[in-house]
Amino acid sequence: MLSFNNNNVNSPAFTSVVPVRFYQRNSSGVAELCKDSNIIEQGKRGVIKLLRGPSATQEQERLIRALAVRDPDYDYNMAKSGIFTRMINGIFKRRPPHEFLKFTSDEISDFHILFTGPQAIKLSVIGEKIGKITKKCMNLTAIRYNIPAENTLVKGKSAYKWSKQEKEFIKKHLINTQELTEEKQNYGQTILNALYNANLHLRETYNPIKHAREGKKIIFNFLLDNDNNIEKFNLSAYN
Numbered sequence: 001m002l003s004f005n006n007n008n009v010n011s012p013a014f015t016s017v018v019p020v021r022f023y024q025r026n027s028s029g030v031a032e033l034c035k036d037s038n039i040i041e042q043g044k045r046g047v048i049k050l051l052r053g054p055s056a057t058q059e060q061e062r063l064i065r066a067l068a069v070r071d072p073d074y075d076y077n078m079a080k081s082g083i084f085t086r087m088i089n090g091i092f093k094r095r096p097p098h099e100f101l102k103f104t105s106d107e108i109s110d111f112h113i114l115f116t117g118p119q120a121i122k123l124s125v126i127g128e129k130i131g132k133i134t135k136k137c138m139n140l141t142a143i144r145y146n147i148p149a150e151n152t153l154v155k156g157k158s159a160y161k162w163s164k165q166e167k168e169f170i171k172k173h174l175i176n177t178q179e180l181t182e183e184k185q186n187y188g189q190t191i192l193n194a195l196y197n198a199n200l201h202l203r204e205t206y207n208p209i210k211h212a213r214e215g216k217k218i219i220f221n222f223l224l225d226n227d228n229n230i231e232k233f234n235l236s237a238y239n
Contacts, residue, residue: 017113017114017115017116017195017202018071018113018114018115018202019111019201019202020044020047020103020111020113021111021112021219021220021221022039022112022221022222023221023222024223024228031223042228043228044103046228047114047222047230048097048101050064050230052084052098052100052101053079053080053081054080054081054082054083055079055080059232063233064079066233066235067116069205070205071116072117072208073120084097086121099121100116100121101116101120102120102123103115104123111219113195115194119200123187123190126186126187129183130184130187134174134180135150136177137177138150138170138171138174140177142162142166142170145169147162201217203216203218204216215237216237216238217237219237220235221236
C-alpha cells in the first residue's frame, strides 16, 4: 500500500527510463496498486496529458518540474509552454508532444515505463515506419483475397474504404513481409535496450556538469480519483 503523505522506499528489480505506478483508493479509502488494464491505460493518457503541457495548475507545474529536474531528456520550458520542437534536417521544427513521451510496460517487473526525449523519438520514428509498412501489407493481403486496396478508385467511384468486417479479415490474414518483421523486431529491441540500460534510469538528481544521474533510483506514483483522472503524485526512492 502507498501513503501519499510520505516518501516510501521500494525495491523493484529492474532498470529502465521513468518507471510509473498507478494507485486507486479501495472501499476503505486506502490507496492500493491498480491492476485493471483499462484503468491503467486511462492513467497513462492522463500522465501524458499533464506532462505535455501547457501547465494550467500548480499541481501540473509541480509534476512537470519534478520530472524536468531529474530527466535531461524532458524539457521544462517546452512542457510548461506546451510547445515541443526538435531538429529535423538541421532545422528546429514544432512536433506533437506524443513524439517525446511514450509509455510501455515491463512485463518482467510489472511496471509501466515512460520514455522521454531521444528514447521516445526513436520509438516514434520506428512506429511510423511500421505503420506505413503495415498499410502496404494490408493492401497486399486485400488484393490476395479479391478485396480492393483501400483508397483505390472502384468503377470510377470515390476511394474505396474497407468495412469493419473486411478490415478484421485482412488483419487476421495479414501478409507479414520481411521488412515488417524486421521493423517490429527493431522496435522491440529499442525498448529492451532502454529498459535495461542502467545509465538511463531516472534518479534523485541530475548533474548537468557531469551529465550524470545521481542518487537513488526514482519511481513516479500516481493516485487516480474515482473518474480515473490523476489526483496527485509522489516519488519513491530505492537503492
